[in-house]
Amino acid sequence: MVNRKKNLLRLGIHQVSHDHPMRLTIPRPKPIIISYQARPSINFPAYLPDEPFLSFGMESSTLKNYYNILGQCAAMKKLYDNIEKVAHSPNATVLILGESGTGKELVARAIHNASANASEPFVEINCTTLPDNLLETELFGYEKGAYTDAKQMKRGLLELADGGSFFLDEIGDLNIQLQAKLLKVLDEQVFRRVGGVENIRVTIRIVAATNRDLFDLVQKQLFREDLYYRLDVITIKVPPLRERDIDIIMLAEHFRVLANKEHGRNVRGFSEQSKEMLLRYPWPGNVRELKNRVERAVLLNETSVVDPDDLNLGAGHIVKNYPVRVNAVDKLEINIPSHGISFEELEKAVIRQVMDIAKGNVSKAARLLKLSRETMRYRIKKYGMNGIDDD
Numbered sequence: 102m103v104n105r106k107k108n109l110l111r112l113g114i115h116q117v118s119h120d121h122p123m124r125l126t127i128p129r130p131k132p133i134i135i136s137y138q139a140r141p142s143i144n145f146p147a148y149l150p151d152e153p154f155l156s157f158g159m160e161s162s163t164l165k166n167y168y169n170i171l172g173q174c175a176a177m178k179k180l181y182d183n184i185e186k187v188a189h190s191p192n193a194t195v196l197i198l199g200e201s202g203t204g205k206e207l208v209a210r211a212i213h214n215a216s217a218n219a220s221e222p223f224v225e226i227n228c229t230t231l232p233d234n235l236l237e238t239e240l241f242g243y244e245k246g247a248y249t250d251a252k253q254m255k256r257g258l259l260e261l262a263d264g265g266s267f268f269l270d271e272i273g274d275l276n277i278q279l280q281a282k283l284l285k286v287l288d289e290q291v292f293r294r295v296g297g298v299e300n301i302r303v304t305i306r307i308v309a310a311t312n313r314d315l316f317d318l319v320q321k322q323l324f325r326e327d328l329y330y331r332l333d334v335i336t337i338k339v340p341p342l343r344e345r346d347i348d349i350i351m352l353a354e355h356f357r358v359l360a361n362k363e364h365g366r367n368v369r370g371f372s373e374q375s376k377e378m379l380l381r382y383p384w385p386g387n388v389r390e391l392k393n394r395v396e397r398a399v400l401l402n403e404t405s406v407v408d409p410d411d412l413n414l415g416a417g418h419i420v421k422n423y424p425v426r427v428n429a430v431d432k433l434e435i436n437i438p439s440h441g442i443s444f445e446e447l448e449k450a451v452i453r454q455v456m457d458i459a460k461g462n463v464s465k466a467a468r469l470l471k472l473s474r475e476t477m478r479y480r481i482k483k484y485g486m487n488g489i490d491d492d
Protein backbone atom coordinates (compact mmCIF):
# COMPACT_ATOMS: atom_id res chain seq x y z
CA MET A 102 0.00 0.00 0.00
CA VAL A 103 2.86 2.34 0.95
CA ASN A 104 4.57 1.46 -2.32
CA ARG A 105 1.42 2.14 -4.31
CA LYS A 106 1.11 5.56 -2.69
CA LYS A 107 4.75 6.30 -3.50
CA ASN A 108 4.19 5.26 -7.11
CA LEU A 109 1.12 7.46 -7.37
CA LEU A 110 3.11 10.40 -6.05
CA ARG A 111 5.87 9.70 -8.54
CA LEU A 112 3.26 9.96 -11.28
CA GLY A 113 2.16 13.30 -9.90
CA ILE A 114 -1.10 11.96 -8.52
CA HIS A 115 -1.40 13.77 -5.24
CA GLN A 116 -4.89 13.04 -4.14
CA VAL A 117 -7.06 10.00 -4.56
CA SER A 118 -10.53 11.11 -3.66
CA HIS A 119 -13.83 11.38 -5.45
CA ASP A 120 -14.23 15.01 -4.44
CA HIS A 121 -10.91 16.26 -5.76
CA PRO A 122 -9.67 15.68 -9.26
CA MET A 123 -6.36 13.88 -9.46
CA ARG A 124 -3.42 15.69 -10.92
CA LEU A 125 -1.24 14.09 -13.52
CA THR A 126 2.12 15.68 -14.19
CA ILE A 127 4.40 14.60 -16.96
CA PRO A 128 7.98 14.06 -15.79
CA ARG A 129 10.63 16.07 -17.68
CA PRO A 130 13.56 14.26 -19.25
CA LYS A 131 16.88 14.36 -17.41
CA PRO A 132 19.15 17.16 -18.66
CA ILE A 133 22.17 15.29 -19.96
CA ILE A 134 22.50 11.66 -20.81
CA ILE A 135 25.53 10.11 -22.34
CA SER A 136 24.96 6.62 -23.50
CA TYR A 137 26.94 4.26 -25.59
CA GLN A 138 24.64 1.86 -27.34
CA ALA A 139 25.68 -1.18 -29.27
CA ARG A 140 23.96 -2.10 -32.51
CA PRO A 141 21.39 -4.83 -31.85
CA SER A 142 22.87 -8.19 -32.71
CA ILE A 143 19.97 -9.16 -34.97
CA ASN A 144 20.45 -8.17 -38.55
CA PHE A 145 17.00 -7.11 -39.67
CA PRO A 146 15.58 -5.08 -42.51
CA ALA A 147 13.92 -1.69 -42.14
CA TYR A 148 10.61 -3.14 -41.16
CA LEU A 149 9.27 -6.63 -40.83
CA PRO A 150 5.56 -6.36 -41.47
CA ASP A 151 4.41 -9.84 -40.45
CA GLU A 152 7.14 -11.71 -38.67
CA PRO A 153 7.09 -11.38 -34.88
CA PHE A 154 10.48 -10.31 -33.52
CA LEU A 155 11.93 -8.66 -30.44
CA SER A 156 8.95 -9.57 -28.34
CA PHE A 157 8.68 -7.82 -24.99
CA GLY A 158 8.00 -11.05 -23.15
CA MET A 159 4.39 -9.94 -23.09
CA GLU A 160 1.22 -11.96 -23.03
CA SER A 161 0.99 -11.39 -26.75
CA SER A 162 4.33 -11.94 -28.44
CA THR A 163 3.06 -10.56 -31.72
CA LEU A 164 4.15 -7.01 -30.87
CA LYS A 165 7.04 -5.81 -32.93
CA ASN A 166 9.24 -2.84 -32.49
CA TYR A 167 11.74 -0.97 -34.54
CA TYR A 168 14.59 -0.01 -32.20
CA ASN A 169 12.11 0.29 -29.31
CA ILE A 170 9.59 2.22 -31.42
CA LEU A 171 6.19 0.57 -31.59
CA GLY A 172 3.79 1.34 -34.41
CA GLN A 173 2.28 -0.44 -37.37
CA CYS A 174 0.32 2.30 -39.13
CA ALA A 175 1.32 3.48 -42.59
CA ALA A 176 2.81 6.73 -41.27
CA MET A 177 5.07 4.82 -38.88
CA LYS A 178 6.20 2.39 -41.59
CA LYS A 179 7.16 5.39 -43.67
CA LEU A 180 9.02 6.80 -40.66
CA TYR A 181 11.05 3.57 -40.31
CA ASP A 182 11.92 3.72 -44.01
CA ASN A 183 13.07 7.32 -43.63
CA ILE A 184 15.17 6.44 -40.58
CA GLU A 185 16.87 3.65 -42.56
CA LYS A 186 17.59 6.02 -45.42
CA VAL A 187 19.19 8.73 -43.28
CA ALA A 188 20.97 6.22 -41.07
CA HIS A 189 22.85 4.97 -44.11
CA SER A 190 24.03 8.38 -45.16
CA PRO A 191 26.92 8.82 -42.76
CA ASN A 192 27.22 12.07 -40.80
CA ALA A 193 24.18 13.63 -42.50
CA THR A 194 22.54 16.14 -40.17
CA VAL A 195 18.93 15.29 -39.36
CA LEU A 196 16.15 17.48 -37.98
CA ILE A 197 13.35 15.63 -36.19
CA LEU A 198 10.05 17.49 -35.92
CA GLY A 199 6.95 16.49 -34.00
CA GLU A 200 4.65 17.42 -31.18
CA SER A 201 5.69 16.83 -27.59
CA GLY A 202 5.68 13.18 -26.57
CA THR A 203 5.52 11.71 -30.09
CA GLY A 204 8.80 9.81 -29.70
CA LYS A 205 11.41 12.17 -31.19
CA GLU A 206 14.08 10.98 -28.78
CA LEU A 207 13.39 7.35 -29.70
CA VAL A 208 13.73 8.33 -33.36
CA ALA A 209 17.09 10.04 -32.69
CA ARG A 210 18.37 6.90 -30.99
CA ALA A 211 17.02 4.72 -33.80
CA ILE A 212 18.92 6.79 -36.39
CA HIS A 213 22.10 6.23 -34.41
CA ASN A 214 21.48 2.54 -33.80
CA ALA A 215 20.59 1.84 -37.43
CA SER A 216 23.79 3.50 -38.66
CA ALA A 217 27.21 2.00 -39.22
CA ASN A 218 28.46 4.04 -36.23
CA ALA A 219 26.09 2.41 -33.77
CA SER A 220 28.89 1.16 -31.53
CA GLU A 221 30.23 4.72 -31.20
CA PRO A 222 28.86 7.11 -28.57
CA PHE A 223 25.36 8.56 -28.62
CA VAL A 224 25.50 11.79 -26.64
CA GLU A 225 22.45 13.85 -25.82
CA ILE A 226 21.83 17.30 -24.44
CA ASN A 227 18.59 19.13 -23.82
CA CYS A 228 18.92 22.81 -24.73
CA THR A 229 16.14 23.96 -22.38
CA THR A 230 17.36 22.56 -19.10
CA LEU A 231 20.67 24.39 -18.62
CA PRO A 232 21.50 28.10 -18.29
CA ASP A 233 23.34 29.45 -21.37
CA ASN A 234 26.85 29.62 -19.88
CA LEU A 235 26.63 26.09 -18.52
CA LEU A 236 25.24 24.84 -21.81
CA GLU A 237 28.22 26.36 -23.63
CA THR A 238 30.82 24.67 -21.42
CA GLU A 239 28.90 21.40 -21.51
CA LEU A 240 28.84 21.51 -25.30
CA PHE A 241 32.32 22.80 -26.06
CA GLY A 242 34.29 22.13 -22.87
CA TYR A 243 36.83 24.61 -21.48
CA GLU A 244 40.57 25.13 -21.15
CA LYS A 245 42.37 25.29 -17.82
CA GLY A 246 42.16 28.87 -16.52
CA ALA A 247 39.29 29.82 -18.86
CA TYR A 248 37.58 31.19 -15.76
CA THR A 249 38.27 31.28 -12.03
CA ASP A 250 36.98 27.82 -11.22
CA ALA A 251 38.47 26.14 -14.29
CA LYS A 252 41.30 24.36 -12.48
CA GLN A 253 41.82 21.92 -15.33
CA MET A 254 40.79 21.38 -18.94
CA LYS A 255 37.41 19.75 -19.48
CA ARG A 256 36.25 18.15 -22.72
CA GLY A 257 32.81 19.10 -23.95
CA LEU A 258 30.07 16.69 -24.97
CA LEU A 259 30.77 17.34 -28.66
CA GLU A 260 34.24 15.92 -28.16
CA LEU A 261 32.86 12.93 -26.29
CA ALA A 262 30.54 12.25 -29.21
CA ASP A 263 33.40 12.08 -31.71
CA GLY A 264 32.79 9.23 -34.15
CA GLY A 265 29.15 8.87 -33.13
CA SER A 266 25.98 10.96 -32.88
CA PHE A 267 25.20 14.12 -30.99
CA PHE A 268 21.54 14.69 -30.19
CA LEU A 269 20.50 18.30 -29.56
CA ASP A 270 17.04 18.08 -28.07
CA GLU A 271 14.75 21.14 -28.11
CA ILE A 272 17.06 22.99 -30.49
CA GLY A 273 14.48 25.79 -30.84
CA ASP A 274 15.54 26.92 -27.35
CA LEU A 275 19.26 27.26 -28.12
CA ASN A 276 20.37 30.87 -27.66
CA ILE A 277 21.51 32.95 -30.64
CA GLN A 278 25.25 33.03 -29.69
CA LEU A 279 25.41 29.28 -29.29
CA GLN A 280 23.52 28.90 -32.57
CA ALA A 281 26.44 30.64 -34.33
CA LYS A 282 28.97 28.30 -32.72
CA LEU A 283 26.85 25.31 -33.62
CA LEU A 284 26.64 26.43 -37.23
CA LYS A 285 30.44 26.35 -37.41
CA VAL A 286 30.44 22.79 -36.06
CA LEU A 287 27.89 21.81 -38.71
CA ASP A 288 29.74 23.51 -41.55
CA GLU A 289 33.34 22.73 -40.69
CA GLN A 290 33.15 20.09 -37.94
CA VAL A 291 35.47 22.25 -35.82
CA PHE A 292 35.09 24.27 -32.63
CA ARG A 293 37.17 25.71 -29.80
CA ARG A 294 36.86 24.95 -26.10
CA VAL A 295 35.83 27.96 -24.01
CA GLY A 296 39.01 29.99 -23.43
CA GLY A 297 40.87 27.97 -26.08
CA VAL A 298 42.65 28.94 -29.30
CA GLU A 299 43.12 25.51 -30.79
CA ASN A 300 40.58 24.19 -33.30
CA ILE A 301 39.22 20.83 -32.27
CA ARG A 302 38.05 18.63 -35.12
CA VAL A 303 35.26 16.09 -34.65
CA THR A 304 33.44 13.68 -36.93
CA ILE A 305 29.90 13.49 -35.68
CA ARG A 306 26.37 13.23 -36.92
CA ILE A 307 24.21 15.99 -35.46
CA VAL A 308 20.60 15.08 -34.85
CA ALA A 309 18.40 17.93 -33.65
CA ALA A 310 14.79 17.83 -32.50
CA THR A 311 12.12 20.35 -31.69
CA ASN A 312 8.40 20.60 -31.19
CA ARG A 313 8.50 24.31 -32.07
CA ASP A 314 7.96 25.92 -35.45
CA LEU A 315 11.55 26.84 -36.35
CA PHE A 316 10.49 28.86 -39.39
CA ASP A 317 8.27 30.97 -37.16
CA LEU A 318 11.22 31.49 -34.77
CA VAL A 319 13.33 32.62 -37.74
CA GLN A 320 10.71 35.19 -38.65
CA LYS A 321 10.68 36.44 -35.07
CA GLN A 322 14.51 36.64 -35.24
CA LEU A 323 14.86 34.13 -32.43
CA PHE A 324 16.51 31.52 -34.61
CA ARG A 325 19.31 32.10 -37.14
CA GLU A 326 18.10 31.76 -40.71
CA ASP A 327 21.40 30.23 -41.89
CA LEU A 328 21.24 27.59 -39.15
CA TYR A 329 17.61 26.90 -40.02
CA TYR A 330 18.46 26.21 -43.67
CA ARG A 331 21.49 24.17 -42.63
CA LEU A 332 19.28 21.98 -40.43
CA ASP A 333 16.25 21.82 -42.69
CA VAL A 334 17.88 19.53 -45.25
CA ILE A 335 16.87 16.11 -44.00
CA THR A 336 13.74 16.42 -41.92
CA ILE A 337 11.90 13.57 -40.28
CA LYS A 338 8.38 14.23 -39.05
CA VAL A 339 7.01 12.08 -36.25
CA PRO A 340 3.21 11.84 -36.58
CA PRO A 341 0.97 12.79 -33.65
CA LEU A 342 -0.78 9.90 -31.92
CA ARG A 343 -4.25 11.10 -32.94
CA GLU A 344 -3.27 10.36 -36.56
CA ARG A 345 -2.16 6.84 -35.68
CA ASP A 346 -5.45 5.25 -34.75
CA ILE A 347 -4.43 1.69 -35.40
CA ASP A 348 -1.48 2.03 -33.01
CA ILE A 349 -3.34 3.41 -29.99
CA ILE A 350 -4.70 0.18 -28.52
CA MET A 351 -1.49 -1.70 -29.23
CA LEU A 352 0.55 0.97 -27.42
CA ALA A 353 -1.95 1.05 -24.55
CA GLU A 354 -1.63 -2.74 -24.16
CA HIS A 355 2.15 -2.46 -24.23
CA PHE A 356 2.16 0.18 -21.49
CA ARG A 357 -0.38 -1.84 -19.45
CA VAL A 358 1.95 -4.85 -19.43
CA LEU A 359 4.94 -2.67 -18.52
CA ALA A 360 3.00 -0.99 -15.70
CA ASN A 361 1.79 -4.37 -14.40
CA LYS A 362 5.39 -5.53 -14.22
CA GLU A 363 6.71 -2.37 -12.67
CA HIS A 364 4.06 -2.09 -9.98
CA GLY A 365 3.39 -5.77 -9.37
CA ARG A 366 -0.24 -5.46 -10.52
CA ASN A 367 -2.33 -7.83 -12.58
CA VAL A 368 -4.63 -5.67 -14.70
CA ARG A 369 -5.80 -7.92 -17.51
CA GLY A 370 -6.94 -5.47 -20.18
CA PHE A 371 -9.19 -2.61 -21.19
CA SER A 372 -12.99 -2.68 -21.17
CA GLU A 373 -14.65 -2.09 -24.55
CA GLN A 374 -15.80 1.34 -23.36
CA SER A 375 -12.33 2.38 -22.33
CA LYS A 376 -10.92 1.22 -25.68
CA GLU A 377 -13.52 3.35 -27.39
CA MET A 378 -12.41 6.34 -25.31
CA LEU A 379 -8.75 5.73 -26.04
CA LEU A 380 -9.59 5.85 -29.75
CA ARG A 381 -11.68 8.99 -29.53
CA TYR A 382 -9.41 11.07 -27.30
CA PRO A 383 -7.21 13.52 -29.26
CA TRP A 384 -3.99 12.86 -27.23
CA PRO A 385 -2.47 16.35 -26.98
CA GLY A 386 0.46 14.87 -25.01
CA ASN A 387 0.81 12.01 -27.52
CA VAL A 388 2.50 8.70 -26.58
CA ARG A 389 3.96 10.08 -23.35
CA GLU A 390 0.47 11.04 -22.19
CA LEU A 391 -0.90 7.62 -23.16
CA LYS A 392 1.90 5.92 -21.23
CA ASN A 393 1.28 8.00 -18.12
CA ARG A 394 -2.47 7.60 -18.26
CA VAL A 395 -2.24 3.84 -18.65
CA GLU A 396 0.29 3.58 -15.81
CA ARG A 397 -2.01 5.62 -13.62
CA ALA A 398 -5.01 3.48 -14.62
CA VAL A 399 -3.10 0.30 -13.76
CA LEU A 400 -2.19 1.69 -10.36
CA LEU A 401 -5.69 2.91 -9.53
CA ASN A 402 -7.62 0.01 -10.96
CA GLU A 403 -9.69 -2.03 -8.54
CA THR A 404 -11.49 -4.42 -10.89
CA SER A 405 -8.67 -5.95 -12.98
CA VAL A 406 -9.97 -4.37 -16.22
CA VAL A 407 -9.29 -0.72 -17.04
CA ASP A 408 -12.56 1.23 -17.08
CA PRO A 409 -13.16 4.73 -18.51
CA ASP A 410 -12.99 6.25 -15.00
CA ASP A 411 -9.47 4.91 -14.47
CA LEU A 412 -8.31 6.79 -17.58
CA ASN A 413 -9.68 10.13 -16.34
CA LEU A 414 -9.85 11.55 -19.85
CA GLY A 415 -12.53 14.11 -19.02
CA ALA A 416 -15.79 14.35 -20.90
CA GLY A 417 -14.92 17.68 -22.49
CA HIS A 418 -11.99 16.26 -24.44
CA ILE A 419 -13.31 12.97 -25.63
CA VAL A 420 -14.40 13.81 -29.12
CA LYS A 421 -11.75 14.65 -31.64
CA ASN A 422 -11.85 18.09 -33.10
CA TYR A 423 -12.99 17.06 -36.55
CA PRO A 424 -12.94 19.75 -39.25
CA VAL A 425 -16.14 18.36 -40.72
CA ARG A 426 -19.21 17.37 -38.75
CA VAL A 427 -22.91 16.95 -39.09
CA ASN A 428 -24.67 18.96 -36.39
CA ALA A 429 -27.72 18.08 -34.35
CA VAL A 430 -30.11 19.23 -37.08
CA ASP A 431 -28.36 17.14 -39.72
CA LYS A 432 -26.59 20.09 -41.30
CA LEU A 433 -23.07 19.72 -42.54
CA GLU A 434 -20.59 22.02 -40.79
CA ILE A 435 -17.11 22.54 -42.15
CA ASN A 436 -14.57 24.44 -40.07
CA ILE A 437 -12.24 26.26 -42.43
CA PRO A 438 -9.25 27.54 -40.42
CA SER A 439 -8.53 31.28 -40.74
CA HIS A 440 -5.25 30.51 -42.57
CA GLY A 441 -7.19 28.45 -45.13
CA ILE A 442 -7.03 24.76 -46.02
CA SER A 443 -6.31 23.01 -49.31
CA PHE A 444 -9.09 20.96 -50.80
CA GLU A 445 -6.81 17.94 -50.59
CA GLU A 446 -6.31 18.42 -46.84
CA LEU A 447 -10.06 18.67 -46.45
CA GLU A 448 -10.58 15.48 -48.43
CA LYS A 449 -7.94 13.74 -46.32
CA ALA A 450 -9.71 14.89 -43.15
CA VAL A 451 -13.02 13.55 -44.43
CA ILE A 452 -11.48 10.19 -45.33
CA ARG A 453 -9.78 9.97 -41.93
CA GLN A 454 -12.99 10.85 -40.15
CA VAL A 455 -15.07 8.31 -42.00
CA MET A 456 -12.42 5.64 -41.46
CA ASP A 457 -12.56 6.43 -37.73
CA ILE A 458 -16.31 6.03 -37.72
CA ALA A 459 -16.09 2.80 -39.72
CA LYS A 460 -13.35 1.58 -37.33
CA GLY A 461 -11.04 1.07 -40.32
CA ASN A 462 -13.47 -1.08 -42.32
CA VAL A 463 -13.05 -0.08 -45.97
CA SER A 464 -16.44 -1.33 -47.21
CA LYS A 465 -18.29 0.43 -44.40
CA ALA A 466 -16.36 3.67 -44.99
CA ALA A 467 -17.12 3.45 -48.73
CA ARG A 468 -20.84 2.97 -48.01
CA LEU A 469 -20.88 5.97 -45.64
CA LEU A 470 -19.46 8.23 -48.35
CA LYS A 471 -21.48 6.55 -51.11
CA LEU A 472 -18.29 5.70 -52.97
CA SER A 473 -17.25 2.45 -54.62
CA ARG A 474 -14.86 0.29 -52.63
CA GLU A 475 -12.20 0.77 -55.32
CA THR A 476 -12.42 4.57 -55.03
CA MET A 477 -12.24 4.33 -51.26
CA ARG A 478 -9.22 2.00 -51.43
CA TYR A 479 -7.51 4.44 -53.78
CA ARG A 480 -8.12 7.39 -51.44
CA ILE A 481 -6.95 5.46 -48.36
CA LYS A 482 -3.74 4.53 -50.15
CA LYS A 483 -3.26 8.05 -51.46
CA TYR A 484 -3.34 9.47 -47.94
CA GLY A 485 -1.12 6.74 -46.46
CA MET A 486 -3.84 5.35 -44.18
CA ASN A 487 -4.52 1.76 -43.24
CA GLY A 488 -7.81 -0.01 -43.62
CA ILE A 489 -9.29 -3.41 -42.97
CA ASP A 490 -10.31 -4.79 -46.33
CA ASP A 491 -12.89 -7.53 -45.88
CA ASP A 492 -12.72 -8.49 -49.53
Ligand SMILES: Nc1ncnc2c1ncn2[C@@H]1O[C@H](COP(=O)(O)OP(=O)(O)OP(=O)(O)O)[C@@H](O)[C@H]1O
Pocket residue numbers: 169170171172199200201202203204205206207208311312388389392
Ligand atom coordinates in the same frame (compact mmCIF):
# COMPACT_ATOMS: atom_id res chain seq x y z
N1 LIG B 1 6.20 4.61 -30.86
C1 LIG B 1 6.51 4.44 -29.57
N2 LIG B 1 6.61 3.21 -29.06
C2 LIG B 1 6.88 3.01 -27.75
N3 LIG B 1 7.09 4.01 -26.88
C3 LIG B 1 7.02 5.26 -27.33
C4 LIG B 1 6.73 5.54 -28.69
N4 LIG B 1 6.73 6.88 -28.87
C5 LIG B 1 7.01 7.41 -27.67
N5 LIG B 1 7.17 6.45 -26.73
C6 LIG B 1 7.45 6.67 -25.29
O1 LIG B 1 6.79 7.89 -24.95
C7 LIG B 1 7.63 8.70 -24.14
C8 LIG B 1 7.92 10.00 -24.86
O2 LIG B 1 8.79 9.76 -25.97
P1 LIG B 1 9.97 10.77 -26.36
O3 LIG B 1 10.65 11.28 -25.11
O4 LIG B 1 10.84 10.11 -27.37
O5 LIG B 1 9.10 11.94 -27.00
P2 LIG B 1 9.55 13.37 -27.53
O6 LIG B 1 8.89 13.57 -28.84
O7 LIG B 1 11.05 13.45 -27.47
O8 LIG B 1 8.89 14.33 -26.45
P3 LIG B 1 9.30 15.87 -26.08
O9 LIG B 1 8.96 16.72 -27.25
O10 LIG B 1 8.43 16.18 -24.91
O11 LIG B 1 10.76 15.86 -25.76
C9 LIG B 1 8.87 7.86 -23.84
O12 LIG B 1 8.66 7.18 -22.65
C10 LIG B 1 8.92 6.89 -25.01
O13 LIG B 1 9.59 5.72 -24.65
Ligand SMILES: [Mg+2]
Pocket residue numbers: 130205206270310
Ligand atom coordinates in the same frame (compact mmCIF):
# COMPACT_ATOMS: atom_id res chain seq x y z
MG1 LIG C 1 12.32 14.77 -26.38
